[in-house]
Amino acid sequence: MNSQIQQITKTEWEIPIGFVPGMRVPGRFFLSENLAENIEDGALTQLANVATLPGIIRYSFGMPDIHWGYGFPIGGVAAFNAETGIISPGGVGFDINCGVRMITTPLHISDIPDMKGLIENLFDSVPTGVGSKSPLRLSQSNLSLMLEEGAKNAVDMGYGMESDIRRCEENGAMKGALPEHVSKKARQRGIPQCGTLGSGNHFLEVQVIDNIMDASAAKTFGVSEGQICVMIHCGSRGLGHQVCTDHLQILESATKKYGIELPDRQLACAPLSSPEGEAYFGAMAASANYAWANRQIITHIVRELFTKKFGISYEDMPLIYDVAHNVAKWEEHDVDGSRQTVCVHRKGATRAFGPGRVEIPQEYRACGQPVLIPGSMGTPSYLLAGTQGAMEKTFGSTCHGSGRVQSRSSAKRSQTGEEVAEALLKRGIIVRAPNPAAIAEEAPEVYKSSSEVVQTVHDAGISRIVARLRPLGVIKG
């Protein structure tokens, strides 16, 4: 650990002003003492760089899955003042509204004697990996509607149930989407990729709930031990990636125009109230809406397959929740004793609103927002609940996953994909991917322990553990 870092509590650390020139606020990150030993200097510098941005409020935050990204670190959270603050694509990421959702089923392990067959069926049904094509033929006008309406648009087209919509963060559609700021190129990338999983760390996993830690919250969320669930992790595909690329270029000029000094070109930004900032926000919101529709369509494919294969009803596979990982949003928070509307950037972080917030679906509101934290292929995923502690400490934010610790190239050197798949099979986990390298690069060992990351956010009081989910089978892009 760098000697300038100060430990505040058992799980909280501070990067003092002055760590890099121009910091306006300190950095704060959450890590167990064990995880803190391995924090990368690159991630610390990036966290400090974010603290130099105009209008940043209180701290530049790092969640326990923090690692070296570009612009913001992955696991970075920062809130900006509406009048003096900025918006930056580097604080959202290329994959706008990359996120996770989970559906439950009425099945138990004993109902799925042929897990390998199920995983093969899922791999064949859900378009996965580089070069995969959309199961839809979207028109330009369809796409425009999708960019405005998000999950609702997919449900209206027959991909889901009405009840899915309100179980998505933002009800599956951010307000303020401006499809006119989504370029022709972004549209061209979005049309053939709608309803596809993508690649990299994106996955679709069949899991079983193997431990309930908070019985009352589990009951509220409608999950019980032994239940088979499906978790889906993907985002806005080429459409969102292109929006990020396009607007980075626009915002790079805007940074100079508004006289903003930056320590890293990838932090290109513009004042929230500027035309460039508003255009990016509108295009980002439209991309986020596309991502909700994308996850909704994939969910539909899964439900159809389960209905056909297991004879269960579509309605018996409710969506528990859908969270966004990469997004900037207007939210109300208490700042210095007053209620303010601020722009919260979460890059590889999850909203974790505590009990009582109106944004949480009514049936969950007293309990706090459901938070879904995916593990890696071999490690458990978790269902958590948002807390008042998150509202007070982190602008209602928590971690988003385990966080990588090993590079892709070194992962490939240490084990082949076949070896990783074989080792997982011995533990009862079936993996299917388009190529062995995709498995090697995502081996469980390359991530921090999901259990340790989740325990850290629990101990820090920024969310609380409700249930653990063990992986049974996974498809990777």
Add this chain to the structure above:
Amino acid sequence: MVFEELEHTADVRMRISAPDLPSLFSESGFALAKTLYGPYHFETPAYSFPIEAEGKDPEELMVNFLSELLFLFETEYLVPQKITISIDSSVSGTVEGVLFDRAKHAGGIGVKGISYSGMSLAKTDTGYELIIIFDI
């Protein structure tokens, strides 16, 4: 080897070397393609597409050129075999290739974008060297 993968925790970080700028650009294009598609053998190109990019400095020119290529790969399902370009204040040329075939080209990983973070494009004793991160 004209390009090699360097350590990076989450993304793909590449070092690409070439004797002159046009070959640095085309080799960087192949580095991107091999990230996406995995190693693949040369085939006689069946399709040809024009490519153009602009930029205020060499770094921006490179990011924009690679972003254009990525767009072409994703929307045309093109696997490049030959990249012919000329460079002055902008880049222009052609990309020739074959169509994506899952049996031959599914060895890679999707690239979301070309990052400026940690990027360097420098003149060396033997030509040019680029270090760049592909976000995946």
